[in-house]
Amino acid sequence: MHARKDNLPASILASIRNRKKRLEAVLAAAKPRAEGTLIASYNVHKCVGADRRCDPERTSRVIHEIGADVIALQEADTRFGERTGILDLTRLERETGLIPVPVSGMSKAHGWHGNVVLFKKGLVRDVHQIKLPGLEPRGALVAELELENGGELRIIAAHFGLLRHSRARQAQMLVELMADRSEATTVLLGDLNEWRLGDRSSLNTLQSAFEAQPPAVASFPARLPILALDRIMSNRKGVLTNVEAHDTPLARVASDHLPIKAVLNLKRVEELTATA
Secondary structure: OOOOHHHOHHHHHHHHHHHHHHHHHHHEEEOOOOOOEEEEEEHHHHHEOOOOOOOHHHHHHHHHHHOOOEEHHHHHHOOOOOOOEEEHHHHHHHHHOOOOOOOOOOOOOOOOOOOEEEEEOEEEEEEEEEOOOOOOOOOEEEEEEEOOOOEEEEEEEEEEOOOOHHHHHHHHHHHHHHHHHOOOOOEEEEEEOOOOOOOOOOOHHHHOOOOOOOOOOOOOOOOOOEEOOOEEEOOOOOOOEEEEOOOOOOHHHHHOOEEEEEEEEEHHHHHHHHOO
């Protein structure tokens, strides 16, 4: 029998060893941004940080740091009672150029079951609010975007449940959704709450629709990330590069998750569409 290479103690040790390297990278000069559309996913944890303070201003500063062209947020609304948005989206738009994809029937909430999609410079062609199955109230926001710098794109912003059985059903629903909409270039962004691998993992279910799953990056817990709960994946091979956690001193304290980000090559998307 071969020893498993993905055991948790080994992951913890690797994260500790790499901690110094991550800190050195943060202190080094900022890397030039890769060419393409920067997309990101961030569970903002209702703007409650590792210090247990609710600080929407701090969360907004992390979003500003990321500099994404498209970003999906999870837990951006209060969860109980009448859902209410926590961030100042008007100020965020003024400072970053990010505008929210509109949702219907939610007068005070920013998003759908806490899921918010923000983007720069483009048009919203359509929006679908999907209720995901499971014991917990969960949802997915599907946004059909036409970006100003070229390219049509479908974003699925989702937050899966904490229970394995619920995640399996939620993943299956997204796969069925993709079966009806397989012609469009789609990127799934969100906190999938899945650290397991193998046949019992919801990630395995998603492979039939999102075969192009980039390597996992640890994003949780933010102060010492060892679990890859947050994911970015596409139904098109070769369109996502530079997948990494946004690991900065501010991000490590602003939420219990680190944001993750990737570069989407829209020219590659156009090439694949033309040859399909």
